[in-house]
Amino acid sequence: MLSRSKTVDFLREIPVFSGLEQTALERICMQAHDLDAVKAKLLFVSGDPAEFFYVIKSGWVKLFRETLDGNVAIIDILTTGHMFGETSIFEDGAYPYSAEIVEDAAIIALPLADLKQEIENNQQLALAMLTSMARYRKQQEQEIEHRTMQNAPQRIGCFLLRLTRQNETGPVTIHLPYDKTLLASRLGMQPETFSRALSKLKEATGIRVKGATIELDNLEQLTNYSCAACSSEFPCKDIAASSS
Amino acid sequence: MLSRSKTVDFLREIPVFSGLEQTALERICMQAHDLDAVKAKLLFVSGDPAEFFYVIKSGWVKLFRETLDGNVAIIDILTTGHMFGETSIFEDGAYPYSAEIVEDAAIIALPLADLKQEIENNQQLALAMLTSMARYRKQQEQEIEHRTMQNAPQRIGCFLLRLTRQNETGPVTIHLPYDKTLLASRLGMQPETFSRALSKLKEATGIRVKGATIELDNLEQLTNYSCAACSSEFPCKDIAASSS
DNA sequence: AACCGCTTTTGACTTTGATCAAAAGAGCAT
DNA sequence: ATGCTCTTTTGATCAAAGTCAAAAGCGGTT
Numbered sequence: 001m002l003s004r005s006k007t008v009d010f011l012r013e014i015p016v017f018s019g020l021e022q023t024a025l026e027r028i029c030m031q032a033h034d035l036d037a038v039k040a041k042l043l044f045v046s047g048d049p050a051e052f053f054y055v056i057k058s059g060w061v062k063l064f065r066e067t068l069d070g071n072v073a074i075i076d077i078l079t080t081g082h083m084f085g086e087t088s089i090f091e092d093g094a095y096p097y098s099a100e101i102v103e104d105a106a107i108i109a110l111p112l113a114d115l116k117q118e119i120e121n122n123q124q125l126a127l128a129m130l131t132s133m134a135r136y137r138k139q140q141e142q143e144i145e146h147r148t149m150q151n152a153p154q155r156i157g158c159f160l161l162r163l164t165r166q167n168e169t170g171p172v173t174i175h176l177p178y179d180k181t182l183l184a185s186r187l188g189m190q191p192e193t194f195s196r197a198l199s200k201l202k203e204a205t206g207i208r209v210k211g212a213t214i215e216l217d218n219l220e221q222l223t224n225y226s227c228a229a230c231s232s233e234f235p236c237k238d239i240a241a242s243s244s
Numbered sequence: 245m246l247s248r249s250k251t252v253d254f255l256r257e258i259p260v261f262s263g264l265e266q267t268a269l270e271r272i273c274m275q276a277h278d279l280d281a282v283k284a285k286l287l288f289v290s291g292d293p294a295e296f297f298y299v300i301k302s303g304w305v306k307l308f309r310e311t312l313d314g315n316v317a318i319i320d321i322l323t324t325g326h327m328f329g330e331t332s333i334f335e336d337g338a339y340p341y342s343a344e345i346v347e348d349a350a351i352i353a354l355p356l357a358d359l360k361q362e363i364e365n366n367q368q369l370a371l372a373m374l375t376s377m378a379r380y381r382k383q384q385e386q387e388i389e390h391r392t393m394q395n396a397p398q399r400i401g402c403f404l405l406r407l408t409r410q411n412e413t414g415p416v417t418i419h420l421p422y423d424k425t426l427l428a429s430r431l432g433m434q435p436e437t438f439s440r441a442l443s444k445l446k447e448a449t450g451i452r453v454k455g456a457t458i459e460l461d462n463l464e465q466l467t468n469y470s471c472a473a474c475s476s477e478f479p480c481k482d483i484a485a486s487s488s
Numbered sequence: 489a490a491c492c493g494c495t496t497t498t499g500a501c502t503t504t505g506a507t508c509a510a511a512a513g514a515g516c517a518t
Numbered sequence: 519a520t521g522c523t524c525t526t527t528t529g530a531t532c533a534a535a536g537t538c539a540a541a542a543g544c545g546g547t548t
Contacts, residue, residue, distance in 0.1 A: 137381055140381065455543095
């Protein structure tokens with residue numbers, strides 16, 4: 001079936017699956033189904049029984065939880081090539097967070113049971129998962145560090161840097177991937193703070209902001225400003241690409 | 245050799261190793277050596293070539309990094325049964341953080357190469373590592389949530405709760421495991437803020453503080469105050485026990 | 489007891505970011 | 519173009535936490 005083999009091809013591009021044998025990948029994709037979802041659609045909510053894990057073909061998905069007193073905590077915001085829901089393999093069978101589409105998306109849903117079985121029987125996949133988890137873990141460590149060591153303008157600068165390919169030298173144009181309110185919460189600040197912090201960053205580094213488009217003459221402007229409060233000097237390797 | 249079999253026995257108590265066959269565990273412990281270290285000793289610094297991973301028998305160890313502008317970011321503070329340095333298996337062979345003894349400790353050092361080889365050849369261990377990584381990942385997610393959603397007194401209260409066994413009903417006595425300055429940085433705040441926040445917590449919940457000893461009549465006092473800003477209602481399962 | 493070095497607390501002040509309220513801008517349908 | 523909605527910005531104010539400085543407390547020695 002054509003759509004099945006396209007799914008296999010897509011998954012092969014993702015680090016955690018890229019080393020797998022064709023047959024293993026096909027077993028995982030056996031029950032795959034595609035779904036298109038528009039902005040604001042809730043894929044599942046925290047506590048729902050976990051049947052599927054998801055891989056994003058395009059668009060953006062927000063993972064979040066709500067606190068008892070009604071605030072929202074963003075876990076992560078994911079896009080093309082990212083995977084989510086797969087950690088429920090190691091859990092009690094419920095999703096530990098809710099997932100909402102924040103930019104129209106094409107998504108592949110795959111049964112957790114099949115992934116679980118393959119991991120348990122396929123050493124290669126288990127190791128790939130371990131590597132992926134380790135990378136994610138490192139990313140989270142860095143996230144915690146950023147939240148405590150960087151102030152608001154620095155966090156924005158750091159985020160912008162991570163949107164670029166890391167060895168550009170000349171002028172760079174960056175497009176913010178989703179709206180500024182969401183970006184604010186991704187960076188752990190209020191929308192008003194984001195707006196003001198972006199102005200401050202503009203002041204401090206000379207970047208040019210036009211709506212969701214940002215231009216800078218070179219990355220150094222930003223790295224000097226943002227990476228000072230960070231433990232890993234710039235091209236902060238490893239943190240860019242990852243599957244949830 | 246007696247000390248070798250004691251090491252095996254100790255590792256067997258740790259979740260990630262508990263399901264292993266005796267022979268597998270013995271292979272990992274083959275080159276084990278014990279070390280006693282006093283407060284302030286640096287085990288390794290970030291960037292050192294990673295040869296060993298460590299398991300703590302007793303005492304406390306701080307993992308941290310330094311930012312370019314000279315501040316210190318605490319990664320984690322670990323004690324009995326915790327493991328660290330093992331993620332270097334998935335890295336470029338250097339430790340990604342520094343490790344310092346903060347309370348006199350007894351530690352087992354084991355070669356990373358042996359662990360790596362065992363993981364690659366032993367499906368059971370790979371799966372146990374995956375489970376352990378998933379638990380740690382969840383913990384980190386919670387840590388990020390705490391840092392953004394809870395204020396200073398709430399974070400302290402939450403930390404105290406996690407020092408208790410979670411189903412106590414009557415009065416509880418808690419001993420702070422290490423000094424307050426370190427605890428402050430573990431919770432992402434300044435020592436002065438910690439001191440004042442603890443007073444505020446005392447005010448708000450009626451806990452009694454005498455030096456490093458804290459008494460409370462029941463956990464509810466604290467949970468009402470601290471867990472309101474959190475997404476997982478109290479006994480916050482999973483987060484207590486873990487390896488690294 | 490007196491002293492030393494350390495941790496912890498307290499005080500005064502500053503800075504950062506949150507909050508509340510309102511205005512401005514952008515996108516879209518009519 | 520007009521009106522509608524939603525996002526973003528701006529302004530004014532407030533609260534939380536950081537900073538700097540000094541005092542108090544707490545072992546452990548001598």
